[in-house]
Amino acid sequence: MGVPNKVLTLVLIREEYRILLGMKKRGFGVNRWNGFGGKVEAGETIAQGAKREVEEECGLTLTEFEEVGRIDFEFVGEPQILEVHIFRGDKYEGKLQETEEMRPKWFALDAIPFHSMWPDDAYWFPIFLRGSKFKGYIKFEGHDKILDCSLEELETT
Numbered sequence: 001m002g003v004p005n006k007v008l009t010l011v012l013i014r015e016e017y018r019i020l021l022g023m024k025k026r027g028f029g030v031n032r033w034n035g036f037g038g039k040v041e042a043g044e045t046i047a048q049g050a051k052r053e054v055e056e057e058c059g060l061t062l063t064e065f066e067e068v069g070r071i072d073f074e075f076v077g078e079p080q081i082l083e084v085h086i087f088r089g090d091k092y093e094g095k096l097q098e099t100e101e102m103r104p105k106w107f108a109l110d111a112i113p114f115h116s117m118w119p120d121d122a123y124w125f126p127i128f129l130r131g132s133k134f135k136g137y138i139k140f141e142g143h144d145k146i147l148d149c150s151l152e153e154l155e156t157t
């Protein structure tokens with residue numbers, strides 16, 4: 001039995017024609033446009049962790065959001081799998097703000113900056129944007145090279 005998975009959240013807030021991303025200013029994934037999210041803390045559900053991270057990272061309070069996907073990420077040489085639970089944010093309150101962690105920005109759906117994002121996004125964003133649920137497994141070598149990618153679309157809403 002290997003090391004238990006590290007459970008993480010990833011929230012993509014989307015409106016009809018735009019999606020909210022954050023430029024990561026430090027730490028894991030720095031200098032890439034990302035979804036909002038992070039670790040799930042003891043005593044909170046995965047959904048509560050997702051909501052908390054959004055508040056901490058960009059000041060918005062999610063009022064309607066849904067888990068739509070799950071991707072297990074393996075990084076060569078690291079025994080721990082990152083089990084990322086992906087949420088679509090539908091409704092929110094509050095004022096969007098830059099934090100020490102993230103610089104938020106809305107992007108038109110036909111202008112998503114994939115060249116400045118994690119390379120896996122180009123694989124699963126199209127599934128996410130057409131409203132499907134999905135699950136997958138992606139193996140990285142370092143932070144730029146994808147060795148394996150398998151994604152399964154589970155349902156189209």
Ligand SMILES: CSc1nc2ncnc(N)c2[nH]1
Pocket residue numbers: 010029033034035036073082118120121
């Ligand atoms: C670990 S691989 C990864 N892909 C991602 N896409 C968007 N936002 C993230 N934080 C991401 N992490």
